[in-house]
Amino acid sequence: MSQQTVPPWLYKLFSGRQYPYVRRLAKFANKDVKPGEDRPEPSADAIKAMFWEVFPRCSVKILEEVKSGMIVGFTELGTFEAGAYQELVEHPEEFLAKTYGKKKIKVNFYDGDNFVCTINFKVAGWTEHEH
Numbered sequence: 001m002s003q004q005t006v007p008p009w010l011y012k013l014f015s016g017r018q019y020p021y022v023r024r025l026a027k028f029a030n031k032d033v034k035p036g037e038d039r040p041e042p043s044a045d046a047i048k049a050m051f052w053e054v055f056p057r058c059s060v061k062i063l064e065e066v067k068s069g070m071i072v073g074f075t076e077l078g079t080f081e082a083g084a085y086q087e088l089v090e091h092p093e094e095f096l097a098k099t100y101g102k103k104k105i106k107v108n109f110y111d112g113d114n115f116v117c118t119i120n121f122k123v124a125g126w127t128e129h130e131h
Contacts, residue, residue, distance in 0.1 A: 006055070010089055014055060014109070015047050019117035026050035057082050058109045058116060062096070065104040074106060096123045
């Protein structure tokens with residue numbers, strides 16, 4: 001996947017303020033800060049460069065949301081190693097529906113053991129938990 005073809009939803013998920021992993025790495029990658037100085041917020045270019053460093057090495061874990069009474073839990077449906085989930089990236093809803101069916105699904109991205117970000121999908125017309 002080239003830098004020009006990453007879907008906007010994915011870039012926003014990794015680089016937005018909701019999940020600070022990529023932004024924080026970019027902030028602390030700045031070596032021009034003197035001890036005791038506050039680190040400036042990273043530039044858009046620094047965040048983009050860090051995204052392209054982190055994203056290609058990320059694995060994915062697919063989880064199904066399972067509700068039991070007032071408790072919401074998750075059952076693992078599958079994992080994908082870095083670079084092995086192109087169809088998920090390009091067509092997430094279609095891929096999840098075809099692979100897992102009508103479910104409420106959480107997709108977690110990891111950089112090694114480090115959690116990076118998550119996104120939820122209501123797949124294939126999912127409307128509510130079955131009782």
